[in-house]
Amino acid sequence: MTTPRAQKVSLDITPYYHCVSRCVRHSFLCGEDQFSGKSYEHRRLWVENRILALAQVYCIDICAYAVMHNHYHLVVHINQEKAAQLTNAEVIERWSVEHQLPTIIQRYLHLPLTPTENRQCEVIIEAWRQRLWSLSWLMKELNEEIAKQANQEDHCTGHFWEGRFKSQALLDKKALLAAMTYVDLNPIRAKVSPTPETSQHTSVKKRLDSLENHQPTPAGLHSFTGYEHQDNPAGIPFRLMDYLEWVDFVGRQIREDKPGYIDAHLPAIVSRLSLNQTECLKLCTHLEQNRCGWIGPPEQLLIVKTFFNKQRIHGIYC
Incomplete structure (x- = not known):
């Protein structure tokens, strides 16, 4: 039975969510259609620009995104207080x-x-x-505009997106880290790009380009604030450089054909969050392979189950 959106998105549980929207038609959202030979690559920029533009309007912070050939991913922080x-x-x-x-x-x-x-x-x-601060309104306005543009370009009408967007609640920092890593590495896992710095239309590429221009946080993206005891807690609770090292490390694990080797030392974020290396790698690579609405440690999943008075929930332990 489908879980109501009000139970999937509850700020009493967590402000962090991983969202996915998929294209419904055979024609691509982006990329190149192998049957017609027509390229839809320019639509990736439509989606990316729309995401970053709406981030300036809504009180919903964009932690990570990736625009793929027939779907896109978002990791967001709902900022109700703002x-x-x-x-x-x-x-x-x-x-x-x-x-x-x-x-x-x-x-x-x-x-x-x-x-x-x-x-x-x-x-x-x-x-x-x-x-x-409504996630449903953000996704509605993002998807409606892209569908309108795509339908005009394709000279057709009807549904462009595959029903409502899918969302997963991220219950703790480990779940947030895994979801962001999963999203930023999507083009690499799909063998669209060899490295994060060449992964077009992703948040990690946007952040790396911004660093080259000596701007730590690109417009429209949520900032990294490092350790919680620092003066500014309103941001992603990791250091940016730790996160980039972690993404590169995980990328080497899930790309067995990628040249190079794994250094003996792991990024500081691993020890700081007490991550189990094997479990976290599994979570980063299997985030969408299970039917789940919540991701977090057992004690947090128990809280969710109790909060919604359910005997069973579809979740992933981390």
């Missing part, structure tokens, strides 16, 4: 980037209103505030 701290004017400003404002809201910004009109505007603005 949305709650926005002023009404800031909510309106963000919403207006992607939507036309109703007349009453335009008047609210520039003209005095009656108490009844003010209350009506407050209701509208609060609904927008809720949407700014």
Whole structure:
């Protein structure tokens, strides 16, 4: 039986999620169709640009992404606290980037209103505030725009995406690390790219390019903040260089035909998170091979099961 989205995405459990959307038609989202010979490579940039643009509007931080030939991956952090701290004017400003404002809201910004009109505007603005941290709204606006562009280019109508997006709750830092690694290494596992630095339209490639330009965090991506005791906890709880070393290490393990060898020393993040090397490698390579909605340690999965009053849940231990 399908699990309701409200149970799959619950901030009482975790703010981190891994999402996947797949194309429904035989024609590719991206890449080259071997039957017609037509290239759809340019659509990868559509998806990547749309992801990064919506990240500037929504209070949902993009930790990792990868745009593949018929699907894309996202790892996100839902920042409800950020949305709650926005002023009404800031909510309106963000919403207006992607939507036309109703007349009453335009008047609210520039003209005095009656108490009844003010209350009506407050209701509208609060609904927008809720949407700014809604994962369903982010995915809806991402997928609708790409589907519209693709249908126009293909001169057809109908569904472009395979139903609703799939989501997995990431219950702890190990699950977050595994999901981000899995996503950033997708082109390498598919043998589309040989290394992370050549993996076009991925977050790891975007971060590496940004480092070359002496900018630690690219626009639209969530920043790495390192250890939790540092002054700025609002970010991915790893050091960027540790993460890049870890991605390279795991990439060598799952690409048996890749030249090179594994250094004896592992990235500091391994010991810091008390990762079991074999278990984490298995998790990084089998993230989507099991029907699961939650990823985390046994004690966290038990909390999820108790929270939703379920006798059984589909989860992966890590």
